Amino acid sequence: MSESFPRMYARTRRFTLGVPRGFTISPDGGRVVFLRSRDGTDPVTCLWELDVESGTERLVVDPARIGGEEGELPPEERARRERAREGAGGVVGYATDTAVTVAAFTLSGVLYTADLASGEVRELATPGAAFDPRPSPDGLRVAYVSGGALRVQELGSGTDRALAEPESATVTYGQAEFIAAEELDRMRGHWWAPDGRALLAARVDEAPVGTWYIADPANPGSPAAEQRYPAAGTPNALVELYVLGLDGSRVAVPFEQEYLATAAWDRHGLSVVTVSRDQKSIRLLAADPATGASTLVREDTDAAWVDIVGGVPARLADGTLVWTADSEGGRRLLIGDRPVTPPTLQVRDVVAVDGDTVVFRASGGDPAEIAVWAHQDGSLRLVSPDEPGVYAAQAAGGTVVLSAQTLASPAGPEYTVLRDGVTAARIASRAERPGVELRVSLIRTGERELSTAVLLPSWHTPGSARLPILMDPYGGPHFQRVTAAASAYSASQWLADQGFAVVIADGRGTPGRGPAFEREVLHDLATPVLEDQVSALQGAAAAYPDDLDLTRVGIRGWSFGGYLAALAVLRRPDVFHAAVAGAPVTDWLLYDTAYTERYLGDPGADAGPYERSGLIADAGKLDRPLLLIHGLADDNVVAAHTLRLSSALLAAGRPHTVLPLSGVTHMTPQEVVAENLLLLQVDFLKKALD
Template sequence: MSESFPRLSARTRRFTLGVPRGFTISPDGARVLFLRTKSGTDPVTCLWELDTETHVERLVVDPRSLDSGDEDLPPEERARRERSREQAGGVVSYSTDAEATTAAFALSGGLYVTDLAAARTRRLETAGAVIDPRLSPDGRRVAYVTGGALHVHDLSTGDDRVLATPESETVTYGLAEFIAAEEMSRMRGHWWSPSGDALLVERADEAPVHTWHIADPANPGRPPAVQRYPAAGTPNAVTELFVLGLDGSRVAVPYEHEYLATAAWDSHALSIVTLSRDQKTMRLLSVDPETGKSTLVREDTDPAWVDVVSGVPAHLDDGSLVWVAAADGGHRLFVGDRPVTPPTLQVRAVLDVDHDSVLFSASGDPTEIQLWTWDGHSLLPVSTRSGVFTGRMAGGVGVLTEQNLDTEGVSTTVVRRDGVAVPIPSYAERPGLDLRVSLGRSGRRELATAVVLPSWHEPGSRRLPVLMDPYGGPHAQRVLNRRGGYLESQWFAEQGFAVVVADGRGTPGRGPAFEREVLGDLATPALEDQVDALHGVAEQYPDDLDLEKVAIRGWSFGGFLAALAVLRRPDVFHAAVAGAPVTDWRLYDTCYTERYLGHPDEQPEVYDTSSLFGDAAKLERPLLLIHGLADDNVVAAHTLRLSSALLAAGRPHTVLPLSGVTHMTPQEIVAENLLLLQVDFLKKSLHL
């Protein structure tokens, strides 16, 4: 008997196990390092190497052979994985020297270094559990963090030195603070100099951040977890930068802004990017590592907010700056002071700079993410088929990762200098679903929309109950040309629903103006667009959708949107499942929330407009609230406070608390049964 989709989806971590990822190309293009589990149900990630000339793959590191025991992660590493949404175990990240001859990684708190040519791995003695080990460019040393202190281990002598020791229990050196990791995708807090004789190091002090307690009511004997959480309008961690020399020197690098967005240290410059607390001003600064003095390279401002874009700053061989900024209505690639992409091509990220060429991802159609290069003279398309692509480039060799609606899973190909394509196989499990997805535009704003119908449905044969399945919030998309994004939607469709997924205002891919329409109101535009998309799809499928039976489900921002829908538009939505919803934006973090709503003390009415509490008395439709009690991102207080407001208003509703579950719900049994319980709730609520 074949395994059910909910069970298989849970066991495969939503079919991500077995997919190659984490690519590093050696500077000569001869080898490609990557991460992959041995099968689509194996959660232990291994390190592999591909010889681009012979096409031969080699298993370099298998964690099971290292006798590291059961995976026992230090709390800081668990937090890092939660921030990066990492669902697998084993070697989930690694670093290499500049020539990619040596790799370093952490496993169950231990520090390991691998000689890649010999495939020989050894464990190094450390002072404690290791976080974020990073090799120096010359491969002679590895820096890591333990107990909040930054250490440097000399690989030839075994000498382990402490470069910076925390002055109190609230201080860490060398780690990204919560806001940087969760909201700016900066997962690191130390950077080696190109010569390997110094590091740029972040010092973060969480003392000003308010203390919250994440309790486990299912286990009253356990003390609550203590967490510093920077809720909107409250203090952030204080961050500072220092250049720490291996000779014992310590040079402060002062900067004025609240946020350190990112840093980079290459042969051309030590660069830092800072962001004001209101996020309307971003500065790129060049730092003299000898004195700590900084020079303003460029300043970007926006009346709404300035976007943090991954992969920049970077430099071409001649020192020209590679940057991404909003200009003339588009997110554009800049080389030097000149934009080299048109405003109609929305640049998503810079993926690599290989001498004088820039590899970047961008969208013309918001449902597509294509690869392009700028070679110093012209723009050249790298990906030529419809789909969603990402990649790497070094030594004239490229790695292309492709997804689309026509092909199952993720396809990865290495393209050599001579144009020969070498596939890297995926071991991911097949979902066993017959996808029936149609992408298009709907509604007055021509919103990107996906319509997912049951594989067995004959057009016009009957009207199906509708399930809206959005995320719907800023900086995230659901409607993309890739099969993997619709597997759960298709499974819900197979249960008898017409599933509609729509990306409204605030979502990326259509340019800065579209994204900034949620400024000052995260509720009204998002909800209006879901209604608009629903009615637009109903016009396109007049004989297939039953608008008298419309439900909505979502997680995180999508959970907020689902609850909002039944509270404010019960005339349209007849039932909702809200998973880990943000119910009051005053309870969510500073960087994300203040970007869109400003400071709550300065604009309290804006927060009230986007809160669900004022609408509690309006509930007249079935609402299921789901929340992990161990969630440290959208804490369970969001759901519990909304439930209290609903109870005070005398409004019946259902709450499903998940003991020990975080924002990701990685546990197999939980993930499987959550799907089954949602379907059961929706069918009963719609009287199906």
């Protein structure tokens, strides 16, 4: 008997195991290094290398051969994986030298290097658990973090020394703080100089940040875990930058703004990107590594907020700046100070700069589609096929690794290696097939023409019966659920096959339609997103009048989607008849600084947006079935959100259901938990909408 979808969905980590990722291309374009587990149910990630000319794959590092089962992870690695939503094990991250001859990685805090030519794997002795190793550009040394210190080991002699050690228990060198990793997409805290003689390192002091305590009620004998959590309106960690020379020198690189967004150090110089606390200004600085003095290269401002775009700053071969900026209603690619893309092409990120070629991703008229483009010598060309889908890429040395997903590829992304624009090889995905018959239509609904996906049961005959509706959104800023990729809908299709018409909609605040559309949630995370879910629901019902039953509407979601689900039954019970809210934010004062203040502002200056967007005050309005689910070990959206809403509901005499998940964080990687969560949600919704 084959496994059920919920079990397979859980065991394959949502069908992500066996999918190639983490591509690094050698400078000559002849080799591609990447991560992938052996098959679609194996959670142990291995390091592989592809020879482009022959198309041959070679297994370089198999963790089972060198370390066996993954043991206890260092706290820094556990936190990094949580921030990255990493559900697999093994070699889940690595870094290489410039020539891509040496790779460094850790397993359970043990530091390793792999010679990519010979395949030799070496275990390196360290004074403590190692974290985030990065080889020097010449491949002669490895920098890593251990015990909050930034250390460097000479690969030839094994000499190991600290370049900077923490001055107190709240200080670390060389690693990203919580806000950087969770909200700014900066997962690293140290960068090698191009000549390998120094490192730029972040010094983080968490002393100003308030301490929260995350307990495990299922194990009362265990002490609560302490966490520094920068809640909205409270102090952030103090972040400073230093150039640390291998000769023992130490040069401060001061900057004025609150957030260190990213840094880049190449042969054209040292660049630092910072963002103000109110996130209305982003600055690009050029710093002198010898003195620490910096020069303002450019500053971009926005009355709402600025966006940090992946892949920039970058430089062409001659040093010309590659940047992005919003103008004329679009997010545009800049070469120097000149926009080179039209306002109608919304740039998502820059994926690579290969000589004078800039490879980037962008959406045109349909935000559900993301294409790969290249700019070279003043002209644009489409790199990905001219077929609706979601594409990604990496490029170097004339070689492009292209990832392609369409609605016709249920097995997930396909990976093609292009050499000078011609297919040279393919990299196999070993992911499991979801085993559902996808029946999805992408439509535009309402006066705002919202991107909407409608999924009907695979067994349903159009017009034969009106089905209960299940809204399945995320709905919040900076994340899409509606894309032209089949892999995005496997769980939603399974839910549809349980007897629902599933509707997914991306409303205001979601990316791909331009800066103005994203910024319509400024100072109100409740009203616009809820209005758009209602509009999309009504538009979908109008498009399928004989198949969707507006008298039986449920909604479910996780994180912001969980917030939106609870919001829906509290404020629009006339439309939504039941909700499942997983890990919902219920009080925005309990969420972190960078995310919350970006959209709602400083609560000390104006508490109005927080009051308008919070759920606690609405507790007395509940008269629909509501299931609240929360992991008690969640350090992102802490369980206090659900517990406070539950207390308010109880005080108001409003029946509801709470499902606490012991030992579960913001992710649910445990197979049994993830499987049964799907089954329990279906059971709850069927009973509530019967």
